[in-house]
Amino acid sequence: MEANAPHFKLILGSSSTARRKILADMGYHFTTMSADIDEKAIRKEKPEDLVMALAEAKADAIISKFRNTENLEKDVNPTILVAADTVVVYEGVVREKPSSEAEARQFMKDYANGHAATVSSVLVTNLVTGSRRGEWDKVEVPLLISSQYSISRQIYFHDIPDQVIDKLIEEGIVLYAAGGLIIEHPLILPYVKEVVGSTDSVMGLPKALTERLIKEVL
Template sequence: MEDKTSQFKIILGSSSITRRTILAEMGYEFTLMSADIDEKAIRKEKPEELVMALAEAKADAILQRLPIGDYVKEAEPTLLITSDQVVVYEGVIREKPASADEAREFLKGYSGGHAATVGSVLVTNLKTGFRKGEWDRVEIYFNQIPDEIIEKLIEEGDVLYVAGGLLIENPSIQPYVKQVVGTIDSVMGLPKALTDKLLKEALI
């Protein structure tokens, strides 16, 4: 695959395997850092404001651990990508389920209904200090999800580690996804078009 990063370096500030996979699919090479912030300490009423605030907090936490002076001196810039995502269901913000019971409650609610993902991308140029972020929203509509499928998803366990317990790329739930208004990569945690756009803008 073509390496797009000959003119700059990238740090992906995330421990998410799916974000890592998506960024690699986009043709970028990158190094990884995780922010390790207390996400529950940051609260906003609107999902768009929350995901942007969390992406900012993640970037700030990572920047505190980096020798910024070294990055300023380097010939090519280094771009830091941070992001966050929540699920919105009936106007309520949902983050990662606290338990299997909560994941089950979430999934039963989606059955025959609809939810949305709201995700942010923030790019910081460590050489120039430029920083810009935006958010993306995707609407997801479901057919009825059988109880046995919900139990299978909970048993597999992956739904416990994603916002709202929503994992529409899982083969078990795919047949019950009626419609997706937006892009699958955004639902998975890193919208490709928005990420590309912000990376380009950070280099201007």
């Protein structure tokens, strides 16, 4: 696999456990860096524009930090940075990371009774050449107990018990997940009735898109 070839270095610009797992499952060896940006200061009307703007801000912040510590001119091989962002759109409203425990609780309770979509962006930058490619990916997520949709990627939830929600909030991970939506978590999995299609985009890093963009900047 090209990902294992030694001709480039790879940096994942995210502290997300899900994104790290996805990239590792793709066969890549990489390091991680996180951006210190105020995500709430970046506002766009459309969710697709928002996730792209956030990924660009993250990438720019990481690149600035990276150039202060590394001398890219001495590198024989390219260094590739992968930045990403995800939001949940529930009943037409963009949901980012919950701003409070109460909001996280409401988010999770909603998902047994409504229809949501995830919008994820991937932005890949070649730090040596400056080449940059980015796109967004949207996945419709009908979160209903009864199956009445036929789109390609679907998730159906049972009601999540209050005690499970309490544990998730106490653990704290849902406060750092877009829309409080973490379908891969062991506490959530028993309440996922069915997943149809790939879930990597829902988890924040669509594999096929990421693979293609990496190849395009090399």
